[in-house]
Amino acid sequence: MSNPARLISLIMGATCLCAGAAAYADDPFAAARQDMIREIEADVKRTSLQLDKEVLDPRVMQALATVPRHALVPESLQDVAYRNRPLPIGHGQTISQPYIVAIMTDLLKVAPDSKVLEVGTGSGYQAAILAELVEQVYTIEIIEALGTRARGHLEALGYENITVRIGDGYYGWEEQAPFDGIVVTAAASHIPPPLIEQLKNGGRMIVPVGSRFMVQQLVLVKKDSQGKVTTRQILPVRFVPLTGEH
Amino acid sequence: MTGAGTLERPPLVSISLVSASALAYEILLMRLFSIIQWHHFAYMIISLALLGYGASGTFIALARPWLLAHYPLAYRINLALFGLSAIACYLAAQQVPLNAEEILWDWHQPLYLLAVYLLLALPFLFAATAVALTLTRYRQAIARVYAADLLGAGLGSLGIILLLFAVFPGTVLKLLGALGLLASLVAARELQGRRARGQVATLLAALLLLALPVAWLAPQPSPYKELSQILRIGGTRVIEERSSPLGVISVLESARVPLRHAPGLSLHSSAPLPEQLGLFTDAGGMTAINHNPQGQALAYLDDLTTALPYYLADPQRVLVLGAGAGADVQQALNHGVTQIDAVELNPQLIELVRQDHGDWAGNLYDHPAVRVHRGEARGFVRHSRATYDLIQIALLDAFGASSSGLHALNESYLYTVEALQDYLARVAPGGYLAISRWIKLPPRDTLKLVASAVAALKASGITTPGERLALIRGWQTSTLLVKNGVFTSDELARLQDFCRTRAFDTAWYPGMPADAANRVNIFEQPYFYQAAAALTGAEGAAFMDRYKFDITPATDDRPYFFHFFKWEALPEILALRGQGGLPLLEAGYLVLVATLLQAVILSAVLILLPLLVLRGRREWQATSVRSVQVVVYFFAIGLAFLFVEIAFIQKFILFLHHPLYAVAIVLTAFLLFAGAGSAWTARRDAHPRLARYATVGAVSGIALFGLLYLLLLDPVFAALLHLPVVLRILVSIALIAPLAFFMGMPFPLGLARVATERPALVPWAWGINGCASVLSAVLATLLAIQFGFSAVIIAALLLYALAALSLH
Structure with missing residues (x-):
């Protein structure tokens, strides 16, 4: 490791220590997590054209540097938990690729006082990242075994601002609506209109489209201050289908 | 011994x-x-x-x-x-x-x-x-x-x-x-x-x-297949399964969580979704049978891009191609259509909707306005003399399959330029052909569809195709309308209104201003508008050339609508591997190439191994037949046999109008008559000298019939298209018989010669032929994607000629 890199990792390591809830003083995964962060940063730079930015929100990157991803994957996969790739977590589900989680979270543009809804808890990783950034995260998982496991893991990690509900996410979470941000990670044949209803004016919703192991595109739904809804379709990689000028 | x-x-x-x-x-x-x-x-x-x-x-x-x-x-x-x-x-x-x-x-x-x-x-x-x-x-x-x-x-x-x-x-x-x-x-x-x-x-x-x-x-099924995924949800179970060569259909009931299958639904839709039964084919490709016992209008169907034509005009005669579980039929009924012809290939699917779940579906397929036809879409249109105000081709393939390039290798005669011409010939003046596709990012099949429609219109003598096309899109689906006539300003006003109320975008209509594009579902650039403008204009060819995916129209000779892969884009996409750029790869084609490479390597090992191990042995010493001759001969006829068989299966699909019939009949006829050809040589293989001439004779026979069919099959098919299916099957068998008969000869003739002159090489020759057959199937598809099936046949005839020369 080069000196500046070591310095960065020391600083980041210190940040982790201060971040509280999820940090451990003698975290054997700290180095792997730092490598993951660097990889994400490099990927973001390469995709700056599509993402319209060179770097992601530092708060998002800090959240990624904090959450112990290894604690949310099956034990047998802990040593590869920080690779920048999706991993199978059983029940036919995956924990998303960290890079995709990073840009999805960034696209949500949440504030510390935001209230966020997640449909499809899965491993609980996305919820944990959000919990580092916002006041309250509500997350719904349809597969009971998965929801129970994620709830257990998140409680063990000390996340008190995440509420896990096991059930059908199609109608959102009426009692807590509206939300500043919504993440829909569960596969659906369409974006549920009730979720759009539960989005605050000025709020953002993000929906990854594709298969468990390959996200093909991200759909960002924006509701402006007047309540008008538009979507943006984002390719998570730098690729322009047309060559030359048109 | x-x-x-x-x-x-x-x-x-x-x-x-x-x-x-x-x-x-x-x-x-x-x-x-x-x-x-x-x-x-x-x-x-x-x-x-x-x-x-x-x-x-x-x-x-x-x-x-x-x-x-x-x-x-x-x-x-x-x-x-x-x-x-x-x-x-x-x-x-x-x-x-x-x-x-x-x-x-x-x-x-x-x-x-x-x-x-x-x-x-x-x-x-x-x-x-x-x-x-x-x-x-x-x-x-x-x-x-x-x-x-x-x-x-x-x-x-x-x-x-x-x-x-x-x-x-x-x-x-x-x-x-x-x-x-x-x-x-x-x-x-x-x-x-x-x-x-x-x-x-x-x-x-x-x-x-x-x-x-x-x-x-x-x-x-893999835990990542659609059916496996949905079965994880509590209260779901498969209540019925049907199997046929077309696939295993599973009917899924979900007792606790409603299924809600409505791809492409408008973000603004407030219409309730009915209860549904899920239908899965081979554990994927979900569609749904709506619960509609009273046969009421289902409002959600009007919040899909496919509903557009019903808002521009008042079609009375509608043809639904690929009716499946019936959503598009119900959509037509929503609008009071009185005459609906619904065509579906899979008889088990029709049976499920009509009989097993007839009450559930409100006897949709027995509705007085609906006539259900069992058969293949293209064949139905070719045989039909009726005209329609609307021909609707909805989303026949599942998004998952479509977006990962799964269909790249599948021949499809549904979206070729000739197919679109066939459909347009059945659209009444003022009527529409409506085709919907999934939206992919970057856009692929929607653009290929536009290019194909332009080509079909031009082939029918329309010089300004752009005036007859309209394209709209949601975030998930697109619908292209091809009108038999020029769009009126009234229609265009309704089109814009339809899109506005449903958060859809207009991507092309005659006279569309550039700034009207890319407003609600926003891409980095107005890709769809740019493409439609270019493809309908003078620089269509240049645009297709420049585009990083293959969006040139599919034809009956190169029926690969779902093939988008371009080699030029490969290095760029591979570089994006780590960031999840792989979906851009259109994996189907590369899987084919990977299969070929592996098969080549393994074949080389299998063929060379005996040569290296045994070449010192006396019985492996060359006599009048050299080892290289054996390799060339058996490799060439191994390749050629399957080239011909595969190419003719494709040619006959267009005549028999059913992929399954075509495969079963062509394959069986080829093998049986080739067997007869082989048996016929039995009397001659005792005389090796005669065998040489027999090989030349057999190859001449193959070349004669091969060339004849290459030239005459299309006109013969066109002339006999209206025969009933039983007669078309008999004609097919009669056409295959002589060609296959000759094709059954080169292998036994050559092997008999090897057996006489170098008996130790008989199993080796068999092995070479086996390896070549594997390579042949893969190569035939690669060649057809690039050059078309006619080229595959020509290649086969050249290989037969090479074989005849090599052992002469």
């Missing part, structure tokens, strides 16, 4: 039995692995497993003296092993944790893939060893043995398709295993009479296989 054998009768019945089972097993594995994995991986796995044929030649070449000395036993054991391994290897392969989706993330996966196809190669190795051993042993009766092999294969291909209609794939597997053991029993009778040992054990083993519980053999 071989001398005595020449007077004995070869075991022709057991050869036919094992060839029938092996061919049936090949087709069955394709079915099973399409359910377990995804179609393109199934294709790769089975292609490579077939190298077991090539391996048998290598194996016998290396162990020939021992095997020949123990021929009756070795033969019977191979037959029995085929039967046992057909089941055992399949079960073992199911245990391998192969996850095709992870293949580029996880280095274990290629090893798992290798394990799967090595396992599945074993049954083919045993079956092929039995045949090749017999060819080696009875070298005076090569033509008859080969004829029995081909006849068996022909019956096997017909039998398996019939069998797949009758029973589930798991049961078929049992039957094929038992058939292998039965072949072994028959062989005992044929070779040794009543004295043969082990017959009781074989019989017991066969009975044991038949008694295996079907549940053990049922394919277990």
Whole structure:
């Protein structure tokens, strides 16, 4: 490791220590997590054209540097938990690729006082990242075994601002609506209109489209201050289908 | 030892039995692995497993003296092993944790893939060893043995398709295993009479296989397939399953969480979704039967892009191509259409909607306004003399399959330029052809569709195609309208209104201002508008050339609508691998290339191995026939035979209008008549000198009929198109017969010559032919994608000529 890199990792390591809830003083995964962060940063730079930015929100990157991803994957996969790739977590589900989680979270543009809804808890990783950034995260998982496991893991990690509900996410979470941000990670044949209803004016919703192991595109739904809804379709990689000028 | 054998009768019945089972097993594995994995991986796995044929030649070449000395036993054991391994290897392969989706993330996966196809190669190795051993042993009766092999294969291909209609794939597997053991029993009778040992054990083993519980053999879909995923949700269960060669259909009920299948639904939709039953084909491709017992209008169907034509005009005669579970039929009924023709290929699907769940669906398919037609879309349109105010082709394939390039290898005659012309010929003046597609990022098939529509309109003499096209899109789906006429300003106003209220975008209509594009569902650039403007204008060709995906229109000769891969884009996409750029790869085509590369390497090993190991032996010393001649001859005819067979299956699909009929009839006819051709040479292969001329004669016959068909098949088909299907089947068989008859000759003629002059090389020649057949199937598709099926036929004729020259 080069000196500046070591310095960065020391600083980041210190940040982790201060971040509280999820940090451990003698975290054997700290180095792997730092490598993951660097990889994400490099990927973001390469995709700056599509993402319209060179770097992601530092708060998002800090959240990624904090959450112990290894604690949310099956034990047998802990040593590869920080690779920048999706991993199978059983029940036919995956924990998303960290890079995709990073840009999805960034696209949500949440504030510390935001209230966020997640449909499809899965491993609980996305919820944990959000919990580092916002006041309250509500997350719904349809597969009971998965929801129970994620709830257990998140409680063990000390996340008190995440509420896990096991059930059908199609109608959102009426009692807590509206939300500043919504993440829909569960596969659906369409974006549920009730979720759009539960989005605050000025709020953002993000929906990854594709298969468990390959996200093909991200759909960002924006509701402006007047309540008008538009979507943006984002390719998570730098690729322009047309060559030359048109 | 071989001398005595020449007077004995070869075991022709057991050869036919094992060839029938092996061919049936090949087709069955394709079915099973399409359910377990995804179609393109199934294709790769089975292609490579077939190298077991090539391996048998290598194996016998290396162990020939021992095997020949123990021929009756070795033969019977191979037959029995085929039967046992057909089941055992399949079960073992199911245990391998192969996850095709992870293949580029996880280095274990290629090893798992290798394990799967090595396992599945074993049954083919045993079956092929039995045949090749017999060819080696009875070298005076090569033509008859080969004829029995081909006849068996022909019956096997017909039998398996019939069998797949009758029973589930798991049961078929049992039957094929038992058939292998039965072949072994028959062989005992044929070779040794009543004295043969082990017959009781074989019989017991066969009975044991038949008694295996079907549940053990049922394919277990990957946990990442759609059906597996949805079954994780509490309260879901499969209530019914139907099986046919077209796929296994599973009907899913969800007691607790409603299914809500409504792809492309407007973000603004407030319409409630009805209860649904899910329909899955091969554990994927979900559609749904709506619960609508009162037959009411279902408002959500009007919040899809496909509803557009009903808002521009008031169509009264509607044709729905690919009616499936009936959503598009209901959509037409919503708008009071009084005459709906609904065409669906899969009879089991119609039955499910009409009978089994008729009450649930409100007897949709028995509605007085609806006529359901069982058949293929293109064939229906060609045979129909009716005209329609609207022809609706909705989303026939599932998004998952479409977006990962799964269909890249599938021929589809639904979206070719000629197909669009056929449809447009049936659209009444002022009416529309409406085709909907999934939206992909970057855009691919929607653009290819626009390019195809432009080409079809131009071919019909329309010089300004842009005036007759309108394209709208939501975030998920697009709908293209092709009007028989020019759009009126009233229609265009309604179109804009339709889009505005549903959060859809207009992507093209005549006179559309550029700033009206890309407003609600926003892309980095207004890709769809830019493309439509270019494709309808003068620089369409330049645009297609510049675009990083292949969006040039598909044609009947190159029917690959779903092929978007361009080599130029490969380095750029590969560089994006780590960031998840792989979906851009359009994997289907690369899987094909990967299959070819692996097959080439493995074939080279299998062919060269005996040459390197045995070249010092006396019987491997060259005489009048050199080894390289053997390689060229058997490689060329191996390639050519399947080239012709595959290309003609495609040509006949357009005549028989049903992919299944075409495959079953063409394959069976080819194999049976080739078998007859081989048998016909039997009388001549005793005279090697004559055999040389016979080869030239056979190749001349192939060339004559091949060229004749290349020139005349299209006009003949066009002239006979209106014959009833039974007559078209008879015409097809009559057309295939002479060509296949000649094609059955070069292999036994050549092998008889090798048997006379260099007998040690007989199994090797068989192996070379086996390897070439595997390469041939893959190469034929690659060539057809690039150059079309006519080119594949020409290549085959040249290969036959090369073969004739090489051994002359």
